[in-house]
Amino acid sequence: MAFPQYLGIFSKVTTNTSLTLLETYTSPSAFIEADKQEIIDIIRSTARFGLTYAKNKHNAIIRAADSAQAFGYMIDSNIKRIRLYISFIRKYDEEIKGILDSLHELVDANEGTDFVKQIHLIETFKGAGFLSAVSLMGEIGDFFAFSKPKQLFAYFGLDPAVKQSGKFEGTKIKMSKRGSAIARRVIHTLTLQSIGTSRTGEAKNPVLRDYYLKKCESKPKLVAMGAVSHKVCNIIFAILRDNKPFKIIKPEEHIKQFNAAKYEIAA
Numbered sequence: 001m002a003f004p005q006y007l008g009i010f011s012k013v014t015t016n017t018s019l020t021l022l023e024t025y026t027s028p029s030a031f032i033e034a035d036k037q038e039i040i041d042i043i044r045s046t047a048r049f050g051l052t053y054a055k056n057k058h059n060a061i062i063r064a065a066d067s068a069q070a071f072g073y074m075i076d077s078n079i080k081r082i083r084l085y086i087s088f089i090r091k092y093d094e095e096i097k098g099i100l101d102s103l104h105e106l107v108d109a110n111e112g113t114d115f116v117k118q119i120h121l122i123e124t125f126k127g128a129g130f131l132s133a134v135s136l137m138g139e140i141g142d143f144f145a146f147s148k149p150k151q152l153f154a155y156f157g158l159d160p161a162v163k164q165s166g167k168f169e170g171t172k173i174k175m176s177k178r179g180s181a182i183a184r185r186v187i188h189t190l191t192l193q194s195i196g197t198s199r200t201g202e203a204k205n206p207v208l209r210d211y212y213l214k215k216c217e218s219k220p221k222l223v224a225m226g227a228v229s230h231k232v233c234n235i236i237f238a239i240l241r242d243n244k245p246f247k248i249i250k251p252e253e254h255i256k257q258f259n260a261a262k263y264e265i266a267a
Helices: 004-008 016-024 028-033 036-046 051-071 076-108 114-123 130-140 149-155 181-195 206-216 221-242 251-266
Strands: 160-165 168-175
Touching (some): 004 051, 016 036, 016 076, 036 051, 114 130, 130 181, 149 221, 181 206, 181 221
């Protein structure tokens, strides 16, 4: 309401840089009247990028502030609400940081256990951070209770299910969602990371991205993502089963290794 044009300047309005600016300059007029170098210095001190980025953001903010002077609805109560919301967000961030610090301390204190070793193994999966690994292992619990990848897949509620009621049996197949919502969220995040690209356009996981793009040629995107989620779940299972860090292996190399292993067994 007060500064609608500001919402498109940063990737999220709740980033540290954005919140710091809004704490300092709450209204469009405050940005316009502020010293240009002060705004640039705040952006540079809170963002990872350089001077050019800071100058571009400053120019975008001033353009947005000029537009808001004509189209915004700035009253004192809006300013108070913005400051109140920022204080809530800062408090939540502080509490979340405290929880993460406690998790790190707990993991560090139990480095020699199988459970923590499994957390570190999941961290080797490209795109999986500390929180993802801890959340996933927290939901899995005792991995050795799962003897097959399909069991883990079903435990997460990612297995297909058909809606049934009495004699009625549906024809559409969807995820059962019977398992852990937290685990599904982590798998979904890892899937998005796996099919994504870096800032330079390079695939983060070439094998899974190629698999996703090929699926998209004949299937809807959501179905293709579901197939990648299945692959991600299988990889997590293999990492924990084999007790080995993740390594990207192309399909032809995987087949070669599989055939070599069969030959050794036969010999």
